[in-house]
Amino acid sequence: MPAVHVLVPVKALGLAKSRLAHALEPEARADLVLAMLQDTLSAAHGLDDAQLTVITSDHRVAAVALESGASVLVDPPAVRGVERSDSLNAALRAAAEHARAQSAGVDLVALQADLPAVRSHELAEALEEARATGIMIVADHTGSGTTALLHCSTQDPLRPQFGPGSARRHLGDGARAVEAALPGLRLDVDTVDDLGVAVRLGVGAATAAVLDRIGSTLPFPCPTSRRPPHASSVPDTMER
Ligand SMILES: Nc1nc2c(ncn2[C@@H]2O[C@H](COP(=O)(O)OP(=O)(O)OP(=O)(O)O)[C@@H](O)[C@H]2O)c(=O)[nH]1
Numbered sequence: 001m002p003a004v005h006v007l008v009p010v011k012a013l014g015l016a017k018s019r020l021a022h023a024l025e026p027e028a029r030a031d032l033v034l035a036m037l038q039d040t041l042s043a044a045h046g047l048d049d050a051q052l053t054v055i056t057s058d059h060r061v062a063a064v065a066l067e068s069g070a071s072v073l074v075d076p077p078a079v080r081g082v083e084r085s086d087s088l089n090a091a092l093r094a095a096a097e098h099a100r101a102q103s104a105g106v107d108l109v110a111l112q113a114d115l116p117a118v119r120s121h122e123l124a125e126a127l128e129e130a131r132a133t134g135i136m137i138v139a140d141h142t143g144s145g146t147t148a149l150l151h152c153s154t155q156d157p158l159r160p161q162f163g164p165g166s167a168r169r170h171l172g173d174g175a176r177a178v179e180a181a182l183p184g185l186r187l188d189v190d191t192v193d194d195l196g197v198a199v200r201l202g203v204g205a206a207t208a209a210v211l212d213r214i215g216s217t218l219p220f221p222c223p224t225s226r227r228p229p230h231a232s233s234v235p236d237t238m239e240r
């Protein structure tokens with residue numbers, strides 16, 4: 001039985017990363033989404049005793065997830081193919097129930113899929129804090145969103161409230177905020193500016209390779225700097 005089950009939701013590629021649509025053609029955007037997912041999963045695989053599940057209804061996303069060693073859960077039927085405001089949280093609730101049915105006491109982490117600069121040690125640090133505290137969030141680099149909801153040492157059902165302004169909702173619902181800096185874990189990439197910051201922090205190998213191929217129109221230098229495989233310190237170019 002795993003000690004922690006990491007749940008990573010990804011919507012259909014045709015709908016994903018609409019805030020990058022002005023800068024990248026649909027196929028390039030899809031490739032970038034898949035690459036950021038790969039790098040996020042690689043970092044999560046570095047956690048001790050972890051099981052990973054990607055929740056998606058997209059076959060290309062599912063293929064990348066399976067190749068990385070994650071399990072795949074299809075979106076629950078009520079939300080499949082429908083852009084409803086709560087479909088993301090419904091998908092996470094269903095996945096959390098599934099994970100708990102497999103292993104009642106498992107810790108849960110609902111993790112964003114667009115964290116190309118995240119490091120395993122950042123996830124481990126957040127998890128350690130949550131194991132001592134209970135329910136915690138990692139707020140995103142803007143302070144308003146949530147990149148991870150950690151649900152440790154509790155039998156309560158997961159209550160994900162992702163979406164714009166989610167940090168405040170999670171905190172209002174009793175979650176505590178992880179205080180450590182964790183710049184890669186906080187950097188969810190939604191805009192071209194976010195992507196530029198991620199490149200300066202050092203993105204994972206999959207994202208770097210895609211940016212090297214598609215990034216000629218982006219306003220920062222590609223080829224990108226790849227992060228060292230076992231980097232444990234934060235570069236001083238870091239921005240939050
Ligand atoms: N499985 C699943 N994942 C979802 C769903 N809706 C959103 N997601 C994922 O949840 C995360 C945050 O979603 P959004 O902010 O709506 O979408 P995004 O693709 O990150 O960016 P925008 O299109 O620019 O809003 C992304 O990783 C999405 O792929 C859903 O209905 N089902």
Ligand SMILES: C=C(OP(=O)(O)O)C(=O)O
Pocket residue numbers: 140144145146147161162163164165166167188190
């Ligand atoms: C869904 C969220 O983030 P974003 O829309 O930035 O991907 C969130 O922060 O809850």
